[in-house]
C-alpha cells in the first residue's frame with residue numbers, strides 16, 4: 402500500500418496546524434466514515450466527538466442526505482446564481498425564512514462561514530453608506546470573539562493566536578468585554594453577572610457609535626473562543642443598547658445555528674432579531690460548503706435602486722448557492738422535521754450533561770459547562786504546557802476524536818450519537834484525567 406501519511410505530508414499543508422507537530426503527532430488518513438465513526442486504513446475507528454469541526458449534525462454517510470445529493474446530481478449539479486436560479490434554493494430560502502423571525506426574509510448565499518461574515522460586514526457598511534451615512538467605517542465585536550480567517554472576519558475576531566501576525570493588514574475593529582457565565586446543572590442555564598460588561602459597552606457606544614456600522618457577536622456561546630458560554634440576558638441587553646445607537650446587529654450563528662445550543666437558532670433564546678444572521682457549518686449537515694446571510698427587507702430596500710445610482714450589492718462567489726449543497730441543506734431540514742431533533746436533543750443533552758458534570762471531581766477540571774449539544778471544561782494546574790494536546794493524543798488512542806481548543810476540552814458530537822457512546826466518551830476522559838500530566 403502507498404504510504405499515504407508520507408505522501409500527504411509531502412504535498413498537503415493542513416489547516417490550523419503547525420506542520421512541524423506532525424514530526425511526532427500522527428496524521429490519520431481516513432478511508433471511510435459512517436454515523437459517528439471514522440475508519441482509518443488500518444481498520445481503527447474513531448468516534449467523531451467534534452462533528453468534524455462542528456459541521457456534522459446527523460452522522461457521516463447519512464442515508465437521507467446521501468440520497469438527496471445523488472438525486473440532485475442526476476438533475477443539476479451547479480449553475481450561476483446571477484440571473485439564474487434553481488428550484489432547490491428557492492424552496493430552501495422559503496423554508497429557512499419560515500424558521501426565522503418574521504423580518505428576516507432575504508437570503509444572500511456564499512460558500513463558507515468566513516465569506517458569510519465578509520458579506521454581512523460589507524452589507525452593513527454599504528447599507529449605512531447608501532443611506533447617506535459616510536462616517537460609519539468601523540465594527541464592534543466582543544472580546545475573545547472568533548468570526549473566521551479571511552481578513553475582514555479576522556479583523557472582528559479577537560483570538561491572538563490566529564490574529565496577531567496579521568494586525569497591520571486588518572480593518573479597524575473595536576472590542577467590548579464579554580461576560581463569562583456559570584452553568585447551573587439544576588436548571589441547565591448559564592448565569593452570571595454582566596453589568597460591568599454592559600457599562601463598558603455603553604462607554605464605547607457613547608464615544609464611538611457614530612462610526613460603528615455593526616456589532617457582531619456569536620449569541621450565547623463563543624465556540625472557537627474556548628467554548629465561552631455567557632448569559633442570554635447579556636446578549637439581549639447589549640443588542641437593545643447597540644440598536645438604540647443606530648448600529649446593526651450581526652449574529653454569527655455559523656457554529657451555534659441549526660440546533661447546537663438547544664433551539665434551532667440561538668437568537669430564539671436571546672429574544673433578539675438581528676439585522677444580519679450568518680449561517681454555515683451545520684447547514685449542509687457537514688457535507689458540502691455553503692453559507693448564507695439572512696437579512697431584512699428594509700436592509701434589502703436600501704440597495705434597491707436604478708442601476709445608475711450604484712447602490713447594488715455587487716458581491717459574488719463562484720459557487721454561490723451550489724445546487725448539491727442546497728440539496729443537502731434541504732435534506733437537513735427534512736431530518737429536523739422528521740426526527741423532531743430539537744426535542745430528542747433536549748433529553749440527550751440532559752443525560753450526557755449528567756455524565757459530563759461528574760468529570761468535575763478531577764482536580765485538573767474546572768468550569769464544567771453545557772449548552773445544548775456542547776459540553777466543555779477547562780484543564781487547570783497541569784504540568785504539561787500543551788495539556789490539551791496530551792488529551793487529544795490519549796483520546797485518539799482510545800478511539801475518540803476530541804480536538805481541544807488550547808486547554809479547553811469539549812465534546813460536540815453529531816446529534817445522532819447514542820447515549821451509550823456519549824457515556825463511553827465521558828468514561829475515556831474520566832480515565833485520561835486520572836493520569837499525571
Ligand SMILES: *Cc1c(COP(=O)(O)O)cnc(C)c1O
Pocket residue numbers: 513514515516518547548549550619624625653654655656681682
Ligand atoms: C467556523 C466559524 C467561522 C468561519 O467559517 P469557515 O467556514 O471556517 O470560514 C465563522 N464564525 C464562527 C463562529 C465559526 O465557528
